[in-house]
Amino acid sequence: MERLVLLCLLVAGTTAIEAKRKSEGEPGIMPLTPAARESLINKMKRIIDDAGIPYSFDEVAFRTDLMKTLLEVVEEKYSIPLRKKVHDFEHAIMQVPDHNPRGEEYNKALQKAENLYHAFIGHLRELARITFDVELMNLRMMAKNEVTNQMRLNLAKLKHIPYSFGGLIKKLSEDYYLGRELDLYVNDDVQGVLNALYKSPFDYVDAIKKLDEKLKGGHAKAKNIADALKKSIESAKGKSKKEKKEKKDKKD
Numbered sequence: 001m002e003r004l005v006l007l008c009l010l011v012a013g014t015t016a017i018e019a020k021r022k023s024e025g026e027p028g029i030m031p032l033t034p035a036a037r038e039s040l041i042n043k044m045k046r047i048i049d050d051a052g053i054p055y056s057f058d059e060v061a062f063r064t065d066l067m068k069t070l071l072e073v074v075e076e077k078y079s080i081p082l083r084k085k086v087h088d089f090e091h092a093i094m095q096v097p098d099h100n101p102r103g104e105e106y107n108k109a110l111q112k113a114e115n116l117y118h119a120f121i122g123h124l125r126e127l128a129r130i131t132f133d134v135e136l137m138n139l140r141m142m143a144k145n146e147v148t149n150q151m152r153l154n155l156a157k158l159k160h161i162p163y164s165f166g167g168l169i170k171k172l173s174e175d176y177y178l179g180r181e182l183d184l185y186v187n188d189d190v191q192g193v194l195n196a197l198y199k200s201p202f203d204y205v206d207a208i209k210k211l212d213e214k215l216k217g218g219h220a221k222a223k224n225i226a227d228a229l230k231k232s233i234e235s236a237k238g239k240s241k242k243e244k245k246e247k248k249d250k251k252d
Contacts, residue, residue, distance in 0.1 A: 029072050029086050040064065043093055050101040051142040052166035067135055071116075078123045085116040102144040113139050126185035133187050134173045137194075141169045147198055154201040161205070168197075178215045189214060 032040060045060045055063075068086075075082045092109035117136050121129055141148060152165045163171060172190050179186035189211045196203035 029068065029075060029083050031068075032090070037064075040090055040093060043096060046098055047093075047096060047101045047106060047142055048138075051144075052164060053138065053142065053169050054166055055170065063135065066131065070131055074120050074124070078120060080120050080123070082116065082119060085112070085119055088112045089116050102142060107143060107145075110139055110143055126187070127180055127183070129187070130176050130180055130185070133190075134176045137190065138169060138173060141165075141194075151194070151197045154197055154204065157201050158205065175211060175215055182215070182217055184214065186211065186214065 041057070041061045041064050044064060045055075045057055048055050048060060071082055071086055074080065089109060089112040092105070092112045096105045096109060097103070113136060117132060121132060124132075141151075148165075155161065155163070155165050155168065172193065175190060176186060179189075189207075193204060193207045193211055196207040
C-alpha cells in the first residue's frame with residue numbers, strides 16, 4: 001500500500017507544473033537512447049543500494065523518467081536552457097565506478113545536480129518545487145561525507161526509532177508529497193528534521209514528531225487516493241475477466 005500511495009502522489013505531482021512539452025523537432029533536453037536510459041537507471045540503483053535507501057528498481061526507473069519529463073516542462077515554460085546541465089549530470093552519474101559508487105566521482109555528480117537545481121528552482125512556486133526538492137534531498141543524503149556519517153551515527157543511537165537511515169530518507173520523501181495533499185510545503189520542516197539529526201538525536205525526535213503531527217491529514221487523504229486507484233484497477237481486472245469468460249462461452 002505504501003508504494004501505491006507514493007506512486008499516486010508522484011503521478012499527481014506531474015500536474016503541479018502546467019506547460020506543453022516541446023515538439024520533437026525543437027532543440028531542448030536530449031532524450032536518452034533506450035540503452036543509455038537503462039544504463040543510467042542501473043547506475044542510480046547501484047548508488048541507491050549502496051546508500052541503503054530502499055527504492056525498488058521500478059521506483060528508480062519511474063522517478064528518473066519523471067524527473068526528465070518535469071525538467072523538459074520547466075525548460076519550455078520558463079525558457080531556461082537546461083540541456084547542457086542535464087547532460088552534464090547524466091554524464092557525471094555514468095562515470096561513477098561500480099566499485100566505489102559514493103566516492104569522489106559521485107561527489108562531482110552531486111555538484112552537477114546542485115548546479116542544475118539552482119538554475120531554475122527560483123522560478124517555481126513552492127508546491128511545484130516538491131519533486132525537485134525530494135530528488136535533491138535523496139542525492140545529498142546518498143553522499144558519503146562528515147554530515148551524513150554523523151547523521152547515521154546519531155540515528156543508530158536511537159534504538160527505539162523504527163527507521164534505518166535509508167528508511168528515514170524514503171519516509172521524508174513521502175512526507176513531501178503528503179504535505180502537498182494538504183497544500184503544505186514542508187521543505188523547511190524536513191530540513192529541520194535532517195539538521196536536528198545531524199546536531200542532536202534528541203532534538204531529532206521532537207522534530208520528526210512535529211512533522212508527523214503536521215501531516216496527519218495527509219496520510220488519510222493519500223490512503224483514500226490509493227484505495228480509489230486500487231478499486232479502479234481491481235474493477236478493470238474483473239471486467240476484463242468477465243469479458244474473456246463471455247467470449248469463451250460464446251465460442252463454446
